[in-house]
Amino acid sequence: MANRFDAIIVGAGQAGPTLAVKLASSGRKTALIERNLFGGTCVNTGCTPTKTLVASARVAHVARRAGAYGIGVGSNVSVDMRKVKARKDSVVAVSRDGLENWLRATANLTVVKGHARFVGPRALAVDGKTYESEQIFLNVGGRPSAPPIEGLASVPYLTSSTMMDVDFLPEHLVIIGGSYIGLEFAQIYRRFGAEVTVVELSPRVIPREDPEISEAIREALEQEGVKIHTGVECIQARKEGAGVELGVRCQGTAPSVRGSHLLVAAGRRPNTDDLDLQAAGIETDAQGYIPVDDTLMTKTPGVFALGDANRRGAFTHTSYNDHEIVAANLLEGARRRVSERIPAYALYVDPPLGRVGMTEAEVRKLGRPALVATLPMQRVARAYERGETNGLMKALVDPETKQILGAAIFGIEGDEVIHVLILAMNAKLPYTAIQSAMPIHPTVAELLPTLFAGLAPLQG
Numbered sequence: 001m002a003n004r005f006d007a008i009i010v011g012a013g014q015a016g017p018t019l020a021v022k023l024a025s026s027g028r029k030t031a032l033i034e035r036n037l038f039g040g041t042c043v044n045t046g047c048t049p050t051k052t053l054v055a056s057a058r059v060a061h062v063a064r065r066a067g068a069y070g071i072g073v074g075s076n077v078s079v080d081m082r083k084v085k086a087r088k089d090s091v092v093a094v095s096r097d098g099l100e101n102w103l104r105a106t107a108n109l110t111v112v113k114g115h116a117r118f119v120g121p122r123a124l125a126v127d128g129k130t131y132e133s134e135q136i137f138l139n140v141g142g143r144p145s146a147p148p149i150e151g152l153a154s155v156p157y158l159t160s161s162t163m164m165d166v167d168f169l170p171e172h173l174v175i176i177g178g179s180y181i182g183l184e185f186a187q188i189y190r191r192f193g194a195e196v197t198v199v200e201l202s203p204r205v206i207p208r209e210d211p212e213i214s215e216a217i218r219e220a221l222e223q224e225g226v227k228i229h230t231g232v233e234c235i236q237a238r239k240e241g242a243g244v245e246l247g248v249r250c251q252g253t254a255p256s257v258r259g260s261h262l263l264v265a266a267g268r269r270p271n272t273d274d275l276d277l278q279a280a281g282i283e284t285d286a287q288g289y290i291p292v293d294d295t296l297m298t299k300t301p302g303v304f305a306l307g308d309a310n311r312r313g314a315f316t317h318t319s320y321n322d323h324e325i326v327a328a329n330l331l332e333g334a335r336r337r338v339s340e341r342i343p344a345y346a347l348y349v350d351p352p353l354g355r356v357g358m359t360e361a362e363v364r365k366l367g368r369p370a371l372v373a374t375l376p377m378q379r380v381a382r383a384y385e386r387g388e389t390n391g392l393m394k395a396l397v398d399p400e401t402k403q404i405l406g407a408a409i410f411g412i413e414g415d416e417v418i419h420v421l422i423l424a425m426n427a428k429l430p431y432t433a434i435q436s437a438m439p440i441h442p443t444v445a446e447l448l449p450t451l452f453a454g455l456a457p458l459q460g
Contacts, residue, residue: 002123002130005031010116010124010275011139013040014316015306015323017103019137022327024109031131033124035115038100040141041308042316045161048095050184051348052088057191058350061224068387079192085167118279121300135302137326138275138290139319142308145269149176151237155244157262160185170194174246174259177266178205178230180347183217185263186226187349197227197257199248204230206347210360212374212392213408217349220390229257237262270309285311294337296326312338315345344422346415351377351391354418357406357425363396363458370405371397371455377411379450381442388412393451395421395431396458402430413444420445431455 006028009016016032024030037044056079063077104111114126123132144159146152158166160181173189175182178200190196198205198221204214205228218228229248236247243260270288277284281300284290289311296304296312304326307319321341328334347353363370377383377391391411397404407421424434431452439446 002132003031005029005110005131005133007031007135007137008033008124008131008133009137009139011040011141011271011307012038012099012103013139013141013307014042014319015326016040016137016139017099018320019139019306019323019327020103020109021106022323022331024106026331027108029108029110031110031112031133032103033112033114033116033126033131035113037096038103039096040139041143042319043095043099044092045164047316049088049092049164050160050188052091053084053188054184054348054350056084056087057188060193061191061350065387079169081169081192082167084192088164115274117274117276118282119276121280122302135330136280136304138298138303138305138309139307139323140271140275140309142268142270142314144264145267146264147176147266149235149237149264152264155237155239155262157237157244157264159263160265163263170259170261172197172243172259173261173263174199174244174257175263175265176235176246177264178202178228179208179265180206182263182265183221184348185265187221187224190221190224190226195227195259196225197259198229199232199235199246199257200228200230201232201235202230208359209353209355209408210394213353213394213410216391216410217347217353220351221349223390268308268314270311272309287311292338294339295329296322296338313343317344342422342425344418346418348415351388351410351412352415353391353408353410354414354416355406355408356418356422357404358396359406359408360394360396360458363405369399370458371399372458373397373451373454373456375447375451375454380411380444380447382444383412385442386412393447395451395455397431397452397455399457402432403428404431409444411444417445417448420448 007023007030009020009032012034020030020032060079063073066073116124116126119125144161172195175186175198178198186196186198205218206214232248238245240258244262246257272284272288282298290305290309292305292310298305306322308314325336328336344356373395375393378389383389393409395407404425409418435449435452
């Protein structure tokens with residue numbers, strides 16, 4: 001006999017738990033099914049642990065530079081990787097356990113541990129039991145994937161997930177992938193004391209960003225001793241003693257890179273290949289993502305896909321926003337749409353990058369007129385006072401409406417300051433509203449009016 005529910009959520013990542021609690025609190029008999037760890041990627045192998053590592057790495061970095069600030073801490077700064085990992089594990093456990101306890105204590109919500117598979121359009125099987133509902137919400141997340149690299153299968157390598165088990169300092173960490181995940185790990189482990197080399201096929205790191213942003217990030221990492229090879233023509237992996245060697249035939253660089261450990265940070269894939277989606281009449285695209293409409297519903301009515309598996313965003317905040325859209329539409333009679341949200345994200349190197357809206361390349365592709373302005377972080381008094389002047393601000397504006405089209409802030413507090421522009425864009429405020437405000441001194445945000453004062457027509 002099937003267990004009947006008003007709503008079933010599969011996956012306890014960022015969208016699932018809060019949606020489950022909201023549905024249960026509205027009077028719906030709700031079930032949440034989780035096969036592994038509560039909190040998904042963000043809590044267990046993504047945001048929470050990596051940002052905890054970023055914090056530890058920053059302390060080591062600042063300690064080494066203490067003399068420049070008139071502070072003496074001794075000649076040697078040691079890093080105890082077992083204690084670093086223990087601190088990270090403790091922070092993760094608090095988040096994960098708190099989430100699970102919250103869910104289990106919620107009235108009208110049943111928590112089921114196990115692997116769910118579809119056995120019908122609105123039916124799931126878990127460990128021999130069947131669970132049915134007219135509304136099913138998939139929040140199954142994703143996992144690291146490795147690109148097709150010659151010889152990779154014969155070499156031991158780490159992923160962004162298995163890096164969470166590392167409690168030692170690699171002598172030389174070689175990283176395949178010069179984008180968001182790879183660069184964060186590159187700086188973390190360089191600051192811990194490892195030699196680090198990044199290998200990237202694209203002509204520049206983080207090719208999604210505008211060239212000057214990519215170059216500024218590269219320069220900042222290279223200043224700290226991270227070696228970066230871009231425009232690599234091919235990658236061939238092979239064992240070299242106890243370590244690994246990558247063949248990188250590219251102009252202007254060595255023919256190979258040797259390291260003690262290899263991290264592959266060059267892609268992710270959705271966890272959709274073991275759900276038996278065909279039993280629910282749901283198809284995926286070539287990469288395994290589930291197509292959804294503007295309300296996040298799949299082609300099967302009543303079945304929704306939220307988070308990393310729907311290709312509508314690959315961040316914790318996009319996943320959480322997915323749940324907000326679904327909950328508002330179902331519980332409040334709203335008509336919210338995914339296409340209405342403005343993309344925003346951050347890269348958590350130090351200093352961080354905050355990004356919102358379109359890049360210059362995207363504006364040019366649309367062929368629309370725009371104004372553009374850039375401002376080096378050297379102009380920011382707060383940056384000078386802290387002795388951290390790497391980076392720049394950049395903004396693009398519509399010349400007629402005066403609304404902000406997009407912006408990037410790479411510099412101290414860039415991930416926080418960008419929220420001024422996120423709010424302005426969502427409120428459809430003209431940039432002049434920011435110019436007429438009275439910011440506090442000394443802050444990073446106070447330079448936003450100065451940034452907009454330098455707007456000029458986008459050339460070419």
